[in-house]
Amino acid sequence: LETVPEAIEKWGGRVLSLTLPTAMLKLVGMIPRAVDLDPALLRRLLRAKDRIDVASHMAWTVADLAKISGVSSAYFARSFRAAFGVPPHRYLLTRRIERARALLRDTDLSIIDIAFQTGWDSLGTFGRTFRDITGESPTALRGIEQSAGHRLDAVPHCFVSDANRPDLTIAVSEKRRRAADGRNAPVKGGAS
């Protein structure tokens, strides 16, 4: 069974540990299944996702986003995850990493300027998270990207942004833990 160490992630990076498997949570209705979501609700969830896309540097709270979608915070977090496959705060994270990566590639801004422009309030957190997700430090990635040469200027910007988002299917804390353990196997049992 799939486990959910990050099934319900509280805003601000604090993780509410859970030991129930996802399938069980779905059975008891704690996580809605994507196939049950009403298209009208999905359209409103998309509106919140669009807002993240255009302003991922902002310090979004679940309450802000839930308001855009017209649902409660708790329901927003669960239904967003069901609709888009990742919890809202991790989706925001992937957008920020994509932005940072684009700025590293396309500008000469300093790393610290990029960190602040993309919504981090600490250079250390930015660098660590960036490395955990992309596998490279911001400086190293800048070198790789700038020497690679891209021909993506012919593609409308938002599609490039969308496609370059890291596919973060597990929580960063989990990714970090697996890297530390030197293994990729799914983790058994409860949360860290």
Added chain:
Amino acid sequence: MTEGVQVVGLYVRDQDEALAFYVEKLGFRVHTDVGNEDYRWLTVQHPDQPSFQLGLFRPQPPSVDAETAKQLDRMVAKGAMPPLVMVVDDCRAAHQRYSGAGVEFIQEPVERFGSVDASFRDPSGNGWKLVEAR
């Protein structure tokens, strides 16, 4: 022109709503609007593009089964359909005109790579990029 792409269709949640959006807000014209009972073949045209029709279709039985139709409605509503691009001479002017008409912009005009672009969605969730010709 005798050969080329003639119709590309979008799935929409409501054809009356889509018709009002594409015609009244974006300035398209109705090309074909025919049907019987539940079935309706509806296409619109950009006024400057007489050889191309944009279809505004419902995913519905019997073309697809009822469950698939529901899934397609969900896909559209969560923005999972392919990219659409409209080219304009002046992106900021088009943005002003469209947003004045009530179009939901998800990105205001931004200048980059020597052009200006913006993004909007139709009521169903189909996403359009509005790009200034270079």
